[in-house]
Amino acid sequence: MRLLECRAIMPIKKITPMPRAIGFAMLSVMLVSGAAFADDYQVRMLRVSNPFARATPPGAKVAGAFMTIKNQGTETDRLVSASSPVAGLVEIHEMAMDGGMMKMRALKGIDLKPGATVELQPGGYHVMLEDLKQPLKQGDQVPVKLTFEKAGVLDIKVNVERMGAAAHTH
Numbered sequence: 001m002r003l004l005e006c007r008a009i010m011p012i013k014k015i016t017p018m019p020r021a022i023g024f025a026m027l028s029v030m031l032v033s034g035a036a037f038a039d040d041y042q043v044r045m046l047r048v049s050n051p052f053a054r055a056t057p058p059g060a061k062v063a064g065a066f067m068t069i070k071n072q073g074t075e076t077d078r079l080v081s082a083s084s085p086v087a088g089l090v091e092i093h094e095m096a097m098d099g100g101m102m103k104m105r106a107l108k109g110i111d112l113k114p115g116a117t118v119e120l121q122p123g124g125y126h127v128m129l130e131d132l133k134q135p136l137k138q139g140d141q142v143p144v145k146l147t148f149e150k151a152g153v154l155d156i157k158v159n160v161e162r163m164g165a166a167a168h169t170h
């Protein structure tokens with residue numbers, strides 16, 4: 001099993017707190033734009049929502065993509081692979097503690113049990129975009145093709161958020 005250090009996709013620096021008024025202004029912009037984006041994708045009984053990645057610093061070669069996958073069917077399915085035109089290689093990864101250090105490792109897939117909601121989020125499962133051909137910029141929408149064992153192929157657009165953006169809570 002291949003072990004990689006995950007430092008490359010950890011936030012480079014802490015976000016500085018912003019004045020409350022600007023925070024509210026940004027929040028309302030996000031709410032408005034959130035309504036305009038198609039953030040839910042469906043293939044057969046699988047629903048993928050809120051796919052996002054974080055903007056990458058110049059020269060970065062890797063980025064994690066995160067999303068929520070819900071299996072609304074009655075059969076187990078499995079996310080088996082992914083690809084993207086912005087990345088030379090895309091793998092499915094898991095981040096976990098290993099000997100006191102957070103490391104990530106490549107998985108053969110992620111099981112999606114009937115009725116289950118699986119979160120791909122910072123610090124856990126993620127789709128790893130490797131060998132990036134360009135930096136991911138805030139506001140970009142990165143095309144990613146997900147392949148599921150039973151449901152087949154689903155094309156999604158991953159929203160690129162600011163560096164260090166936290167997981168969605170909705």
Ligand SMILES: [Cu+2]
Pocket residue numbers: 064093094104105126127128
């Ligand atoms: Cu990874």
